[in-house]
Amino acid sequence: MFTGIVQGIAHVESLESRPGLTTFHVKFPPEHLDNITIGASVALNGTCLTVTRQQGDCLSFDAMQETLRLTTLGDLQAGSAINFERAARIGDEIGGHLLSGHIHTTAVVNAIERPENNCVLYFRVPSSWMRYIFPKGYIAINGASLTIGEVTDDTFNVYLIPETLRATTFSDLKVGDRINIEIDSQTQTIVDTLARMGYDRRKS
Incomplete structure (x- = not known):
């Protein structure tokens, strides 16, 4: 499990592509690698992956074809910057909300606004997932x-403060970029339960 609080920015040092599998070699800030072990879970851009090898401050991760298809990891190249979070431990503060690291869908950056000391990002989401997205x-x-900020039929936005921009890769996003989305599990459960009872948001 993860908390959704990005711990820092890592960089793809290199990658190896083989049939059905890509191995990412990712360079991390050394201060975030204390007690890291082979088999540990780390979220890269929200995607839970398993550490398969360590060489100094570089960790390796294998991503199978299905993971590459469902996420934006297949878009990464050597030098790409990525958000990371190590798996939560019992007793850690949950500053965000509980995440599984299993990506539901991808979205596209639709627009960016940069008022003073703020950043507003707009995303276009596949219509089948909008039923779980609420202001x-x-x-x-x-x-x-x-x-989540405002919501339309197929878009939503978020408002970012300078600290979020500093601690993540969001300041580098451009219109047209793809991002990974994990829907809040409690929201998904409630919406699906109501739909089975006949209260389908799509019919409202």
Whole structure:
């Protein structure tokens, strides 16, 4: 499990592509690698991956074809910057909301506004997932727990403060970029339960 509080920015040092599998070699800030072990879980842009090898401050991760298809990891190249979070431990503060590290869908940056000391990001989401997105609800974008702002039929936005921009890769996003989305599990459960009872948001 993860908390949605991005711990820092890592960089893809290199990658190896083989049939059905890509291995990412990712360089981390050394201060975030205390007690890291082979088999540990780390979220890269919100996607839970397993450490397969360590060489100094570089960790390796294998991503199978299905993971590459469902996430934006297949878009990464050598030098790409990524958000990371190590798995939560019992007793850790939950500053965001609980995440599984299992990506539900991807979205596209639709527009960016930069008023003074703020940044507003707009995302276009596949229509089948909009039923779980509500104003003031929770959502995870590239592994960061964020509060949803306004919602339309196929878009939503989030408001970012300077600290969020500093601690994540969001300041580098451009219109047209793809990002990973993990829907809040409690919201999904409630919406699906109500739909089975006949209260389907799509019919309202």
